[in-house]
Amino acid sequence: MSVHEEVEEHVHHAQDPFDKIVAGTMAIIAALLAVVAMAAQHYNTETVLNQQFASDQWSYYQAKDIRRYVAQTTHDSLTALKGDQALVSHYADESAKYRKQADAIQEKAREFEAERDKTGRLALHFHFGEVLLEIGIVFSSLAILTKRRVFFIGGIVSAAAGVIIAAAAHLF
Numbered sequence: 001m002s003v004h005e006e007v008e009e010h011v012h013h014a015q016d017p018f019d020k021i022v023a024g025t026m027a028i029i030a031a032l033l034a035v036v037a038m039a040a041q042h043y044n045t046e047t048v049l050n051q052q053f054a055s056d057q058w059s060y061y062q063a064k065d066i067r068r069y070v071a072q073t074t075h076d077s078l079t080a081l082k083g084d085q086a087l088v089s090h091y092a093d094e095s096a097k098y099r100k101q102a103d104a105i106q107e108k109a110r111e112f113e114a115e116r117d118k119t120g121r122l123a124l125h126f127h128f129g130e131v132l133l134e135i136g137i138v139f140s141s142l143a144i145l146t147k148r149r150v151f152f153i154g155g156i157v158s159a160a161a162g163v164i165i166a167a168a169a170h171l172f
Helices: 003-013 017-082 085-146 149-171
Strands: none
Touching: 003 017, 017 149, 085 149
């Protein structure tokens, strides 16, 4: 049974006012939980994508660096063999060109890694908020079962903390 269905069942079967208040609160917490869970999933996906983009850039960097190495080795070999100066110059230029390209690619990879780290932190905040909202639902369910207000207050405090942590994700 999903959280939403469980909440609806609690609201429907609630007899006394306390049960109705708790069940209504649970419905609100469940709605907030859905929003926070979607945000957490979104940032998880962004984190994975940015990691993949960074990995792709690092692979591209390696390819350019290998080309630079081959051009540099060819340049060094031609220089040692006193080869055609035009050819020596060509491979020196190629080596410099690949070095410049590799440096730009490396910078782009680092940008993706920074974005990955940022979205990872956001996802973590939303996940913590999600857990606290789930705990809020559990405490509220316990309040209905035991008729103890302390569980209801614990549920509200837990849910409020979850919302605050999730909402504050962009501040950190």
